[in-house]
Amino acid sequence: MTFLDKNNKASDFLHLGNKLLSWYKKNARDLPFRQTKDPYKIWICEIVFQQTRINQGLNHYNNFIQRFPDVQTLAEAEENEVLLYWKGLGYYSRAINIHKAAQQVINDYGGVFPSRYEEILKLKGVGKYTAAAITSICFGGKIPAVDGNFYRVLSRVFADDFDISNSRAFAYFSELATLILPGNVGDFNQAMMDLGSEICKPKNPLCGECPLNEDCLAFSLNKISEFPVKTKKVKSENLHLKYYFVHRNGQFLIQQRKDDFIWKKLFEFPSIIPEELESFNKGVKTVNHKLTHKNLTIEISNIEVTSEPAWKQFIAQNQYLVTDFEGSHEKSFPKPLENYIQNRNQK
Ligand code: SF4
Structure with missing residues (x-):
């Protein structure tokens, strides 16, 4: 009672x-x-x-x-x-x-x-x-x-x-x-x-x-x-995200999120790339990140585009913004992507 x-x-x-x-x-x-x-x-x-x-x-x-x-x-x-x-x-x-x-x-x-x-x-x-x-x-x-x-x-x-x-x-x-x-x-x-x-x-x-x-x-x-008494536990949802860190000579590609789902208006890396760019893949890093009621597993592929024409073609065909480490300071990224950029710069 x-x-x-x-x-x-x-x-x-x-x-x-x-x-x-x-x-x-x-x-x-x-x-x-x-x-x-x-x-x-x-x-x-x-x-x-x-x-x-x-x-x-x-x-x-x-x-x-x-x-x-x-x-x-x-x-x-x-x-x-x-x-x-x-x-x-x-x-x-x-x-x-x-x-x-x-x-x-x-x-x-x-x-x-x-x-x-x-x-x-x-x-x-x-x-x-x-x-x-x-x-x-x-x-x-x-x-x-x-x-x-x-x-x-x-x-x-x-x-x-x-x-x-x-x-x-x-x-x-x-x-x-x-x-x-x-x-x-x-x-x-x-x-x-x-x-x-x-x-x-x-x-x-x-x-x-x-x-x-x-x-x-x-x-x-x-x-x-x-006390306090709490009976209902809110279940967390598991989500899998895939990103491509597409870069060349210290520059990399980003876009601003539009949907309401998570991280609205923050900047992120491309999540889709043409198959040809996969050949520049230098490896994949997986990070786990928790949001309220969401467990994220984020795969980030490191795509170092060593061909100038392929880089230019990809930029021309897509709506991505080009930035570098300095420029990225002026933008807000979700925490796991921010960490990825910081760690890369320290290497
Ligand atoms: S109100 Fe909280 S801190 Fe104060 S005596 Fe009760 S249980 Fe302890």
């Missing part, structure tokens, strides 16, 4: 939220986006750190904000440049959406970042978590920004066995969060983020240092490893 089912008349748990706020005041991490309430910067930071750890993404965040300090600059930039500044963060669809959303802010809101939750939700790539974070941190909104940290901390504190893989988990934990929601929801949301990543970690939580340890049911019952 879940906590909310057992406790129809939920008693006062507000002191938990207030304890968390007092802990946050003393222990908040000193991060650049904590010094601002500029919704543009908070939005960028929320998107950057959705799938990236703070210490891994901090330099990227700073560089991004330095190049695109406001929504106008971002909206006016070329998409390829935005992708370039996203290099290293992965999940490039986030960069494409950020760029489109910046244009929405200019076109639909006269360049002023919207302040209402429902309006922020209309921006491309912005979900309920991000909209709640922006409204609470920047505009005093009262909505908890529920994410995996909330699921983990709340399910442990209340020893609540609601299944987090259930499609109603977001609604359920949002309701549970309201039991402990203090007045300052912006700080509360950030405190939950810090608590979840620094203290109540998925494995080996630091319960001795936790401000909620006196109230935490899972801790007192010694059942922390049982």
